[in-house]
Amino acid sequence: MEFIKNGKRIDKRLPNELRPIKFEVGALERADGSCYVEHGGNKVMAAVYGPRAVHPRHMQEANRAIIRYRYNMASFSVEERRRPGPDRRSIEISKVSREAIDPVIIKEFYPRSTIDVFVEILQADAGTRSAGINAASVALADAGVPMRGLIASCAVGKVDDTVVLDLVKEEDNFGQADMPVAMDVRTGEISLLQMDGHFTLEEFEEALQLGKEGCTTIAEMQREALVQKYQGEGHE
Numbered sequence: 351m352e353f354i355k356n357g358k359r360i361d362k363r364l365p366n367e368l369r370p371i372k373f374e375v376g377a378l379e380r381a382d383g384s385c386y387v388e389h390g391g392n393k394v395m396a397a398v399y400g401p402r403a404v405h406p407r408h409m410q411e412a413n414r415a416i417i418r419y420r421y422n423m424a425s426f427s428v429e430e431r432r433r434p435g436p437d438r439r440s441i442e443i444s445k446v447s448r449e450a451i452d453p454v455i456i457k458e459f460y461p462r463s464t465i466d467v468f469v470e471i472l473q474a475d476a477g478t479r480s481a482g483i484n485a486a487s488v489a490l491a492d493a494g495v496p497m498r499g500l501i502a503s504c505a506v507g508k509v510d511d512t513v514v515l516d517l518v519k520e521e522d523n524f525g526q527a528d529m530p531v532a533m534d535v536r537t538g539e540i541s542l543l544q545m546d547g548h549f550t551l552e553e554f555e556e557a558l559q560l561g562k563e564g565c566t567t568i569a570e571m572q573r574e575a576l577v578q579k580y581q582g583e584g585h586e
C-alpha cells in the first residue's frame with residue numbers, strides 16, 4: 351500500500367498535520383461534566399460523575415479520591431460489528447487512559463470519594479484512546495474537578511518510512527509504527543506512551559517531538575472550548 355504521494359497522505363494531509371478536531375463542552379445534561387469530540391472520523395463522548403461516594407465501599411481510600419475510567423467501543427462504531435462488552439483491548443485502554451489523566455487530578459481534596467469517567471466511542475477511525483483522553487480531560491474540567499492542568503493526547507507513527515502525526519485507520523492498521531502519546535503540555539510530563547511497530551532512535555525522537563507539538567495544539571483547543579463555554583459565567 352502506498353501511503354504518501356507527492357508529499358501528501360491518503361487524506362491529503364501533510365505528515366505533520368492533525369485531522370480537524372472539534373470539542374463540545376457540556377453535551378450531556380445528566381452528567382456532572384461532559385464533552386463530545388469529533389477528531390477526524392472519530393466521534394467520542396465523555397461523561398464524568400463525581401466526586402461522589404464510592405461503591406463498593408471497600409474500594410475507598412482514606413486520604414484521596416479514586417479515579418475510575420471506562421473506555422467502551424459501541425458495537426456500531428467500527429466497520430466489522432464489535433461484540434458488545436469489555437474485551438482485553440478495552441480493559442487495557444481503560445487502564446492506560448486512567449493513568450494518563452491521573453497525574454493532573456488533585457485527588458487529596460476528596461478523600462473517600464470516586465471520580466468516574468465514561469468514554470464511549472461512537473465512531474472509530476484510529477486514535478480513539480487519544481480522542482477519549484482529550485474528551486475526558488475537558489469533561490473533568492467541565493465537572494469542576496480540581497486539576498493542575500489538562501492532558502492532551504495524539505498518536506504519531508510511521509508510514510512509507512516517514513514519521514507522521516495523527517494516523518487514520520489505514521495508516522494505523524497497515525503502517526510501520528503507531529505511538530499514542532499523552533501529556534501535560536505545561537510541565538512536559540508524559541503520562542502515556544505506547545508503541546506498536548518499529549522506529550529507529552532518530553525516528554523515535556522525531557516522532558516524540560511531533561507528538562508534543564500535536565498535544566500542544568490540542569491543549570490549546572481544549573482550553574479554548576472551555577473558555578468559550580465559561581467566559582462571562584460567574585460575573586452576573
Ligand code: UDP
Pocket residue numbers: 428429430432439474475476477478479480519522528530
Ligand atoms: N478497530 C476496529 N475494531 C476493533 C478495534 C479497533 O475496527 O475491534 C479500529 C478502530 O478504527 C480503531 C483502530 O482500529 O480506532 C485502531 O485501534 P487501536 O487498537 O490502535 O486503538 P486506537 O488507535 O483507536 O487508540
